[in-house]
Amino acid sequence: MTNSSQQFKPYKIRVFVDFWNFTLSLRRAQNGFMLDWTKVASVFTREASNIIAPGVPYAFEAMHIYGSFDPAKPDDAKFRNWFSNWLDKQPGVHTVLLERQRKRNYIKCPACQAEAQTCQTCRADLRGTEEKGIDTRIVTDMISLAWSQGYDSAVLVSSDRDFVPVAEFLQAKGTKVVHAAFPPNGSQLSQRCWGNFSVNSVMEEIERT
Template identity: 50%
Template sequence: MERTEYRVHIFADFWNYTLSVQRHRAGFSTDWKKLPKVLTREAGQLIDPTAMAVYSGMNVYGSYNAETETRLKNWASSVLDVFPGVNAKFIPRTRKKGPPLCPSCHAPAHKCVGCGADMRGTEEKGIDTRLATDLVSLAWQDAFDVAVLISSDQDFVPAAELLQAKGLKVIHAAVPPSGWHLKQKCWGSIDLTQHVNDFEFHKKSRTP
């Protein structure tokens, strides 16, 4: 019996996506209300143009610097997370255990010689694990038929292969040529550069 409907769930690696799309088009701003609609539409076209593709939700995973990126944290929780079907999971980045090393003598540089600030950078911990865990967990709960994975990280290859072994379809969405290895392991792919005009955010002009 032919299917007449496919439930599409989107999993977005926020920083991986944001940095890659801005390399493609400097200053690009995403309309996060439009993005899942565009991806659901394109996933449906790839799988079966005669069937209905239904948006079942979007999980967005990201991190922020607790000292300097409070606006990002607030936007994720008070704006992004309240969009229809969106579940935003943003966590603070942690300090690296060790400081950077001098490229010449390899001595650790603990503090800036100019201002005395801590030279240790921050790093993202646990984002990939959360995304992969939710991808598999929601699949096992029969929450979707098609997963659209927005990332170029090949660490998601095992999760994509596991879902497809279960009979689900995973579609890779990225800015080429990033994520070539992950794309190979997915059922299909969406070239985001072909659709950026459909989900670009435009500020509304004020009426004088």
Template identity: 50%
Template sequence: MTTLAPPPSLHRVRIFVDFWNFTLSMNAKKPKFQPDWTKIGRLLAAKAAEQVDPSTGHSFEAMHVYGSFDPASPADLKLRQWLEGWLDKQPGVHVSSVPRQKKKSPPKCPSCHAETATCSACGSDMRGTEEKGVDTRIVTDMMSHAWADGYKVALLISADRDFIPIAEELQKRGIKVIHGQFGSTGMDLSKKCWGRIDLAALMPQFER
């Protein structure tokens, strides 16, 4: 009697995207680049799985997109509507968007280092805004889905070296973290990941 070998297990891929890092990196490579978000998840899941083993199939578990917006900006409010009203409704896509916050400290003069809270010409607040909470949400989701056995391969799209600890911890637990990078950006993070894919080279495949 011949015993059949069990079929190889699928590479279950989950994608975590820092929206602004991804968007600004694409525009740096090609100004006004228009991505087709309906293609990105499945395409990048396949490319991440190929890094692990191109001979084994994969499943696209989900793509989590993390963005921020300025509540005082009309353009950013339109972006929020697109993120939450369209992108979040695409198959397998989950969006987390958070409001940016006013910086506590105003800019300083590069010569005398005096702080300038308001514009001398129009009196506007010069503090600007900053992103708060996005990195924390990414790390929390990577951990919670991993502990729930929600994936075995993570594709992390960000150049932030602050993600090095979570990449190292997940890999200790047998989860392979693939870094989605643009050229040589984010090399510190790439060195700590199991593998990497060059997103810039893939841009023609998901251009709208």
């Protein structure tokens, strides 16, 4: 994924993907959208390069994808197998898959605030699950890889404003962060990143055909 010019040292780009945030944003943008993961890295790296330094040689270093699964759901066993045994084996792709955690609090009645702990019909636990540790892992990897000079610029694929501090920190240290955005969602993060591009504008290129 390096362009033809050899006048300058290739500009190293890494892509960091918040899996569920990204895939759910795609579905909201186009119902039934089928993503081709083999195309994401090249398209996003190209878009970032066009924003950062048009015409300068660039190199795709790696794509890091972070997701979670619920061990209590049978369908998630298939997802876990695909994530770890297919997605992780694609060229330049590194995956992190964490187990979702049971929420601490039960749902409450909006009128009396009483907690409902189990379903009245099947007695199942009404607490849902939530992602724990994904944001922290993304932030840690972005900082540690930048510190070890593992990339010159990062593409951050998420609409979560919790990533604003890491974007500001890296840019203060001279590492540019480009936001792969779904405007108007994530506008706060787009404003804090060095640059941004709309994923909507390249969806046809990353669609599975």
